[in-house]
Amino acid sequence: MADITPDRFSAAAPDANAEAVAAHKRRNRLGLGFWIPMTWLAVVVAAAVFADFLGLFPADEIDWMFINEGPNEAHLLGTDHLGRDMLSRIVYGARVSLTVGFAAPLIGVGLGLVLGILAGYYKGWVDEIVGIAIDTWLAIPGLVILLLFSVVFGGSLGMVCLSLGLLFIPTAARITRAATLNHSNREFVLAARAMGASDLRILAIEVFPNIIWPLIAFVLIDIPIAIVIEGALSFLGLSVKAPTPSWGGVIAEGREHLEGSPHISLIPTAVMFLTVLSFNLVGDAIRKRLADQRDGAI
Amino acid sequence: MSEPLLTVEDQRTAFAAARGLVRAVDGVSFALPRGRTLGVVGESGSGKSVLSRSIMRLLPPNARASGAVRLGGRDLTTMSEKALRALRGPEISIVFQDPMTSLNPVMTIGAQIGEVLTHHMGMSRKAAKARAVELLASVGLPQPDVRVDQHPHQLSGGMRQRVAIAIAIACEPALLIADEPTTALDVTVQAEILDLLARQQAERNMAMILITHDMGVVAGRCDEVAVMYAGRIVEQAATADLFRDTRMPYTAALLASIPRLDDPPHRKLEAIAGRPPDLIHPPAGCAFSPRCRFANDLCRTQPPALEETGRGHRFACWRPMAMEAAE
Numbered sequence: 001m002a003d004i005t006p007d008r009f010s011a012a013a014p015d016a017n018a019e020a021v022a023a024h025k026r027r028n029r030l031g032l033g034f035w036i037p038m039t040w041l042a043v044v045v046a047a048a049v050f051a052d053f054l055g056l057f058p059a060d061e062i063d064w065m066f067i068n069e070g071p072n073e074a075h076l077l078g079t080d081h082l083g084r085d086m087l088s089r090i091v092y093g094a095r096v097s098l099t100v101g102f103a104a105p106l107i108g109v110g111l112g113l114v115l116g117i118l119a120g121y122y123k124g125w126v127d128e129i130v131g132i133a134i135d136t137w138l139a140i141p142g143l144v145i146l147l148l149f150s151v152v153f154g155g156s157l158g159m160v161c162l163s164l165g166l167l168f169i170p171t172a173a174r175i176t177r178a179a180t181l182n183h184s185n186r187e188f189v190l191a192a193r194a195m196g197a198s199d200l201r202i203l204a205i206e207v208f209p210n211i212i213w214p215l216i217a218f219v220l221i222d223i224p225i226a227i228v229i230e231g232a233l234s235f236l237g238l239s240v241k242a243p244t245p246s247w248g249g250v251i252a253e254g255r256e257h258l259e260g261s262p263h264i265s266l267i268p269t270a271v272m273f274l275t276v277l278s279f280n281l282v283g284d285a286i287r288k289r290l291a292d293q294r295d296g297a298i
Numbered sequence: 299m300s301e302p303l304l305t306v307e308d309q310r311t312a313f314a315a316a317r318g319l320v321r322a323v324d325g326v327s328f329a330l331p332r333g334r335t336l337g338v339v340g341e342s343g344s345g346k347s348v349l350s351r352s353i354m355r356l357l358p359p360n361a362r363a364s365g366a367v368r369l370g371g372r373d374l375t376t377m378s379e380k381a382l383r384a385l386r387g388p389e390i391s392i393v394f395q396d397p398m399t400s401l402n403p404v405m406t407i408g409a410q411i412g413e414v415l416t417h418h419m420g421m422s423r424k425a426a427k428a429r430a431v432e433l434l435a436s437v438g439l440p441q442p443d444v445r446v447d448q449h450p451h452q453l454s455g456g457m458r459q460r461v462a463i464a465i466a467i468a469c470e471p472a473l474l475i476a477d478e479p480t481t482a483l484d485v486t487v488q489a490e491i492l493d494l495l496a497r498q499q500a501e502r503n504m505a506m507i508l509i510t511h512d513m514g515v516v517a518g519r520c521d522e523v524a525v526m527y528a529g530r531i532v533e534q535a536a537t538a539d540l541f542r543d544t545r546m547p548y549t550a551a552l553l554a555s556i557p558r559l560d561d562p563p564h565r566k567l568e569a570i571a572g573r574p575p576d577l578i579h580p581p582a583g584c585a586f587s588p589r590c591r592f593a594n595d596l597c598r599t600q601p602p603a604l605e606e607t608g609r610g611h612r613f614a615c616w617r618p619m620a621m622e623a624a625e
Contacts, residue, residue: 124359187399194356194394195414195465196386205413209404 028292034285037278044275048094056088060243068261080250080264081257089245090268096157096239096246097272100230101279103161105222108168109215115169116176117203117211121184130177134170142167146238155241164229168222175218179211213290220283224276231272247272301371302329303505304353304473309365311345311352318578319362322348324529326365327604332472335499335506337516337537339552340526343574346509349526350475353507354392355382369473387418388469393495395478397458401450407434407461408446414468433464438494456487460494467498474499475507480515492519513552517541522610525549528575528585531604535611543611545618548586584616592617 047054057063063075063083070078077086119130149163183189184207192206227247233239234248242249247268254264311323323345330336340346351357353367355374367374369390374382394400402410411433412426421429427446434442437460450458459479466474476495480488496519499506508520516523516537524534525548533546544550554568572589575581583600587593597616604614 187394187396188402190356191392191394191400191462191465192402194354194386194392195469196383196388196418197413198380198383201417205405206402210402 028289030285030289033281037281040274040278041282044094044271045098047091048098051088051091051095054091056091057085059088059092059245060084068257068264070261070263077267078261078263080253081261086250086264086267089250090247090271093245093247093250093268094271094275096234096244097227097230097248097275099157100161100164100239101223101227104164104226104230105168105219107162107165108222109172109219111165112169112172112174113176113215116173116178117180117207119173120177120180121199121203121207123181127177130173134173137166138170146233150233150238155239157240160230160233160239164226164233167229168226172215172218175214176211179214180207183207183210217283217287217290220279220286223283224279227272227276227279303332303370304330305366305368306349306353307366307368309349309352309363309367311348311357311361311363313358314360314362315578320577321529321580322577323352324580326526326529326531328524328531328534330473330505330507332505333499333503334522335496335508335520337520337523338507338509338526339511339513339516339523341511341552341570341574343577344526345529345577346511346526347477348529350392350477350507350509353475354386354390356392384418387414387471389471390473390475391466391469391471392475392477393459393462393466393479396482397450397455397462398482400462401458403450406447406449407453410461411446411465411468414465418469429468430464433468434461437461437464437467437498438490439464455483456491459483459487459491463491463494463498467502467504470502471504473505473507475509477509478511479508481511488515495519513556525552528580529577530585530614531612532586532615533611533613534604535613536609539609539611545607545611545613546586546615547590547592547617547619549613550619551589584614592619 057075061084063079063085065083066072066075066079067083068079068081069075069083072078075085075087077090079085080089115130115134119127145166146163149159153159184202189202189206192202197205230239230246231248231251234246235252237249237252239248240246250268251265251272254261254266254268257264306329307327309323309326310321313320313322326345326349328336338346338349348357348361352363352365353374355367355377357363363375365375369385372385374385377385401407405413408427408430411430412421412423415421415426415429416423419426431442431446434445439445439457439460445453445457450461453461459482463479474495479495480491483491492515495506495508498504508516510516520537522534523537523540524531525540525546526532527548533540533544533549535543540549541553544553548570551568551570555570557567570589575585575588581588581598583596583598584590584593584602587597590597594617600616602614602616604612606612
């Protein structure tokens with residue numbers, strides 16, 4: 001039969017399959033839209049981590065020869081109004097921005113996860129109490145909370161992370177609660193209970209691995225948001241105290257010299273812009289990837 | 299015969315709903331010896347699944363249960379949740395209807411079986427995985443050493459149900475409840491899964507409760523069959539007796555509704571007229587009386603008791619069929 005009617009599907013099957021696999025891989029490959037921002041983030045993160053080994057000027061060293069200078073041989077990105085090296089202030093500022101950018105969403109998601117998973121799993125009065133607590137928390141303006149923390153605890157980096165992290169709790173808790181509600185009614189949870197699993201075991205082994213993906217997506221969205229908010233806080237002087245450099249702080253310091261030396265504000269603004277944009281692009285690509293994988297699983 | 303493995307005494311389970319109490323299981327009693335299979339048959343809403351969850355004590359918080367469930371001499375109804383957890387798996391376990399949802403989508407097959415083994419049997423991860431492969435082989439999953447590392451979505455429905463069975467039998471339970479284990483599967487796979495359950499049951503000398511809505515499923519595979527209607531057992535007998543000597547008109551109607559191969563073509567399918575009774579306000583007399591051809595005034599006003607005749611045949615009916623014929 002086969003040699004009488006050449007069947008293009010069966011005859012070409014190996015090639016067709018290989019081609020389909022290759023096409024699928026091509027479609028799913030992460031393009032320049034991922035790798036360029038990823039490279040930028042890698043540079044920023046590496047610079048922040050290894051700042052002490054880059055041979056930079058100390059961030060608060062004052063060079064009286066160069067005040068409000070544009071980029072030159074000694075100072076690649078110029079100097080600010082006190083003659084401090086802009087490059088080193090931006091690199092050390094990245095430490096603050098990135099620490100807050102990663103820590104605040106993680107703190108928020110960590111605490112929100114606990115509240116949301118308990119509310120979604122136990123329902124009833126636990127859910128009620130968590131719901132009321134979240135609604136109450138949301139009713140307090142975020143800026144007031146940040147101000148309060150800044151006044152009471154001073155501008156330490158840890159407190160900035162914590163106060164910003166607290167603002168992420170309500171959304172994280174709600175996302176967790178919804179995902180937990182969705183999954184704790186599934187039969188595999190009942191099946192686990194039928195096999196003698198305790199509540200804690202069910203939460204850790206059955207529910208948690210199923211709800212972690214929306215939370216990872218949430219963290220990816222919140223990193224750039226946290227960086228921007230920290231920038232705004234620094235700008236208002238509510239973040240880490242001077243002379244510790246932070247991006248928002250450096251931008252604020254350049255404000256008064258915008259006419260003569262716009263680079264003092266513009267360079268850190270551009271760095272922050274690129275970093276936030278990169279986090280958004282990378283986050284989108286990763287989230288799309290995760291969604292594709294999960295769709296493929298269904 | 300020694301003491302039965304499982305005794306259920308006057309189990310009643312109701313749910314608080316907006317309109318009132320839904321009496322899903324309304325006074326069920328039966329006993330099941332070790333190594334025997336009981337088929338529980340009934341249409342949707344007859345209380346079969348709630349009965350299985352009542353036995354396992356896996357009821358939602360809004361359920362109100364009373365009665366006694368004794369497994370190997372211990373009363374599950376008075377047990378602490380902790381003691382129950384230790385029992386679920388090694389003593390009693392369950393296979394659910396839909397293998398698409400009863401497996402965790404993000405865990406490998408091996409991890410899901412291994413989880414039970416490390417938890418209850420104290421096995422190391424490595425030993426548990428090796429045992430998982432053995433279990434998968436014993437439930438007839440092809441390439442168990444490859445499948446063990448796969449996720450549920452990579453398996454067909456029939457394969458997943460085999461995995462669910464492997465999990466359920468992993469700790470060698472004395473009692474296995476199969477709650478409509480083939481309802482969600484293709485007809486061709488159904489027989490394979492039922493044969494697998496029967497084989498495992500025989501090999502491991504488990505007692506089994508096979509819950510189904512399909513008389514054909516219980517026919518060759520159960521020692522005894524209990525027919526449920528509106529939360530009660532309305533007839534129970536050894537399988538052959540039930541089919542040969544049907545007493546309760548509801549059982550007869552269920553049997554008549556199975557299409558037969560030797561029927562003439564285009565024969566009208568025998569259906570049971572009417573709808574299942576309202577479980578909040580059940581009929582005053584026999585719950586089946588509104589749909590029963592033989593019902594009289596007595597049937598409609600007095601609920602019949604479940605009475606035992608010879609050879610363990612029990613039925614609840616004022617006008618049992620064979621007696622009708624004898625009159």
